[in-house]
Amino acid sequence: MSQQQQTSLAKTPDGPVEYLLTGNSAGPSVVLINGAGGPLSAWDPVVERLSDEFQILAYNRAGIGKTAKASKPQTAEYGAVQLKELIGTIGLKHPLHLVGHSFGGLIANMFARKNPGQVASVTFLEAGTVEDLEFSTAQKPVLLQRVLDTLWKPDPLSERATALQTLQEFRAISPFPQIPVSVVTGGKSIPSWLAGKAALEIRAEGQKKLVELGHPGKQIIAQKSGHFPQMTEPDVVASAISELVVQVLPPAARASA
Secondary structure, three states, X not given: OXXXXXXXXXXXXXXXXXXXXXXXOOOOXXXXXXXXXXXXXXXXXXXXXXXXXXXXXXXXXXXXXXXXXXXXXXXXXXXXXXXXXXXXXXXXXXXXXXXXXXXXXXXXXXXXXXXXXXXXXXXXXOOOXXXXXXXXXXXXXXXXXXXXXXXXXXXXXXXXXXXXXXXHHHHHOOOOOOOOEEEEEEOOOOOHHHHOHHHHHHHHHHHHHHHHHOOOEEEEEEOOOXXXXXXXXXXXXXXXHHHXXXXXXXXXXXXXX
């Protein structure tokens, strides 16, 4: 987070939530949703590129920064509920243009299904998918996961620890609304010996499934990036977001944008 941008604290039923609301207050509302454990400051390069055009909300989820620690299972559906509470508390105007990275993509996916009239577009950024959840909950952990679990014992309430519950939520939730979608996928994948060949194949299939959610859907490959294109190729990410938002604006607003 740049020194010029100060975060605020919103009071929610789960305690304080740290957020940044910045940019053009007259522009469309863009909501940036972190991956699991990611701080809102990871969006700085993208915020810098979009703030003249859009009003931007970024926030920290449970236990990150000044946001209260988790007191309930942090599933995708619960993340969507928390986001709706935050948006209502700060009075962010609709319609919303969601941008979800990694697990944040699952929250964006869930939020759009639960609140179809409030969401105009979704940009999935190296986003988690239902296919990823199905594979990860049915298989023994791959080498990478075993290493992570050894170094950092997962909180039983964390988003990673509640993956099966999140999968069950998606199996019961309403269909995805008929809105446009962009899928930004990193061109550099984790080595197969570390993540497992099958997991990488499922990952690629899941990204295609996200594209199919859109009306229309488009996939953009960030060729120089792995899992964090917002840091390694912020121009690509900012351009994908901007093009998608402008695509759904009314003609008069689109011309001025």
